[in-house]
Amino acid sequence: MSPRSSRIRNVFEPLDRSIVAKLWQERFGISEQAFSSCRFFRKANSIWAIGDVDLPALSYEAIGMRIISCKDRPWKPTTSALQVFGRYATKNAMNLNKQEAMIFLEGGSQVIESGCDAGYVVVFYRGDILGCGLYSHGKLISQLPKERRIEKHYQEQ
Amino acid sequence: MDHLDRYREIVPDYAAFRAVQCIPLYNSARINTLKIEPEKLLERLREEGVLFQSFEWYHLGLKLDAESPGKLLENLLGQIHIQEELSMVPPLVLDPQPGECVLDMCASPGSKTTQIAQMMQNKGLVIANEPSLARVAPLRSNCERLGVLNVAVTRYDGRNFPRGSFDRVLVDAPCSSEGRERRGPGVLARCSRERSLDLKALQVSLLKNALRLTRAGGVVVYSTCTYAPEENELVVQEAIGESGDSGAFRLEKVRIPGLKECPGITEWNGERLKDELSATARYYPHVNDTGGFYVAKIIKN
Ligand SMILES: C[S@@+](CC[C@H](N)C(=O)[O-])C[C@H]1O[C@@H](n2cnc3c(N)ncnc32)[C@H](O)[C@@H]1O
Numbered sequence: 001m002s003p004r005s006s007r008i009r010n011v012f013e014p015l016d017r018s019i020v021a022k023l024w025q026e027r028f029g030i031s032e033q034a035f036s037s038c039r040f041f042r043k044a045n046s047i048w049a050i051g052d053v054d055l056p057a058l059s060y061e062a063i064g065m066r067i068i069s070c071k072d073r074p075w076k077p078t079t080s081a082l083q084v085f086g087r088y089a090t091k092n093a094m095n096l097n098k099q100e101a102m103i104f105l106e107g108g109s110q111v112i113e114s115g116c117d118a119g120y121v122v123v124f125y126r127g128d129i130l131g132c133g134l135y136s137h138g139k140l141i142s143q144l145p146k147e148r149r150i151e152k153h154y155q156e157q
Numbered sequence: 158m159d160h161l162d163r164y165r166e167i168v169p170d171y172a173a174f175r176a177v178q179c180i181p182l183y184n185s186a187r188i189n190t191l192k193i194e195p196e197k198l199l200e201r202l203r204e205e206g207v208l209f210q211s212f213e214w215y216h217l218g219l220k221l222d223a224e225s226p227g228k229l230l231e232n233l234l235g236q237i238h239i240q241e242e243l244s245m246v247p248p249l250v251l252d253p254q255p256g257e258c259v260l261d262m263c264a265s266p267g268s269k270t271t272q273i274a275q276m277m278q279n280k281g282l283v284i285a286n287e288p289s290l291a292r293v294a295p296l297r298s299n300c301e302r303l304g305v306l307n308v309a310v311t312r313y314d315g316r317n318f319p320r321g322s323f324d325r326v327l328v329d330a331p332c333s334s335e336g337r338e339r340r341g342p343g344v345l346a347r348c349s350r351e352r353s354l355d356l357k358a359l360q361v362s363l364l365k366n367a368l369r370l371t372r373a374g375g376v377v378v379y380s381t382c383t384y385a386p387e388e389n390e391l392v393v394q395e396a397i398g399e400s401g402d403s404g405a406f407r408l409e410k411v412r413i414p415g416l417k418e419c420p421g422i423t424e425w426n427g428e429r430l431k432d433e434l435s436a437t438a439r440y441y442p443h444v445n446d447t448g449g450f451y452v453a454k455i456i457k458n
Contacts, residue, residue, distance in 0.1 A: 038306065050306060050308075050309060051279060051280060051281070051282070051306050051307045053258075053281065053282045053307070055309060056258075056320070056321055057320075058313075058319070058320075059313075060309050060310065061293055061311060061312045062293075062297050062310035063309045063310075064305075064307075064309065065300070065301050065305065065306055066301065078301070080301035083192070083234070083235065083304060084304050084306065105230070105233070128234055128236075129234075148233050148302065150228060150230065150233060151228065
């Protein structure tokens with residue numbers, strides 16, 4: 001899906017918007033328009049998004065937000081990216097109630113009935129996007145990075 | 158604490174200044190408008206029973222009565238960012254506009270970077286520079302948590318940041334942090350005139366390079382959280398001084414309505430400094446019940 005060279009050379013390489021948009025369209029039903037004010041780059045196993053501006057010629061450590069990890073299959077959206085773009089999702093999104101949200105925020109797994117396809121999902125609570133979950137065999141497994149979790153109060157189911 | 162005695166002559170109501178050092182500072186946070194409407198956020202806090210009070214001088218600033226504000230869900234979701242009250246001043250003085258190109262020369266952990274990004278409504282470009290590898294991680298993580306899409310991170314020594322023609326540059330310099338005593342008691346024990354003079358050499362080089370990297374008509378804001386004139390007025394004087402006579406730079410008055418500043422000093426240790434330095438601002442902890450800060454605004458002619 002992208003030049004292999006970026007994985008080898010470990011530099012930021014521009015990536016076509018249509019390639020990135022297609023991934024989000026397929027999994028979450030998000031239209032390409034949601035990304036119209038962004039540019040994309042690939043470096044090693046990650047895809048990054050930044051506003052649509054020309055970057056001065058500098059040596060960069062990070063360009064905008066890391067939105068996708070392609071280390072494993074399927075590709076995995078970051079929680080930060082879902083919090084920005086996930087509100088345009090038309091599928092593979094789920095709403096949690098308060099108790100479910102707390103378990104999710106603690107980084108836990110729980111049985112949830114849902115029509116979502118197996119794979120990564122956008123997780124909502126009272127209109128906020130909590131982040132990325134993995135839905136597998138009827139279980140929702142929180143993918144929140146450690147530093148974005150709340151302390152444990154609830155027992156895992 | 159006796160170290161503070163060297164400021165006896167320049168700080169108004171010195172006794173109150175000394176006394177306030179032992180009083181811990183309340184927690185504070187900034188509302189991140191990239192993620193939530195201020196009204197909605199305040200409503201959430203009320204619902205959750207979190208006690209807060211909006212700053213009088215900045216509608217996005219909040220004093221929070223919470224023991225670990227970092228653990229609030231609103232913080233984890235990036236709807237607020239825990240930030241010292243006065244740390245919100247330099248970006249307001251910088252006054253970045255959507256679509257501009259801005260350099261934040263000493264950026265980590267990114268409290269000011271993300272405030273600048275939000276003032277620019279996620280448009281344009283902020284280069285957040287931070288040489289320390291260990292400090293890049295918190296900078297990146299704050300940008301991502303707050304939903305920032307207009308920041309790119311570089312890792313130059315600010316003295317050698319190579320090129321650019323920025324609309325605005327912020328130099329929130331490494332400093333002796335005397336103004337943080339109320340937050341982390343013991344800071345003052347590590348301060349001395351010698352330390353300030355060492356830092357001054359670094360700060361002057363950073364500010365000189367910032368002035369070089371700014372386009373004509375552009376703005377440079379220099380800030381520290383310290384009182385030492387060696388790290389404040391003397392740095393500004395030396396950085397603008399050399400070309401200052403030809404009028405290459407001028408200082409603009411720093412003033413935030415609702416917050417009381419004291420004018421930058423124009424005399425130190427019997428030495429006369431440029432009169433225009435009185436346009437720079439000193440913020441003292443006993444005057445507004447805050448930490449301590451120094452802010453200068455320089456226009457490149
Ligand atoms: C006062 S802190 C910046 C705080 C930050 N602006 C914020 O609001 O979150 C100063 C920073 O300057 C960095 N620094 C130290 N030496 C530097 C240099 N030579 N060039 C650029 N930055 C430097 C330090 O690592 C530190 O992160």
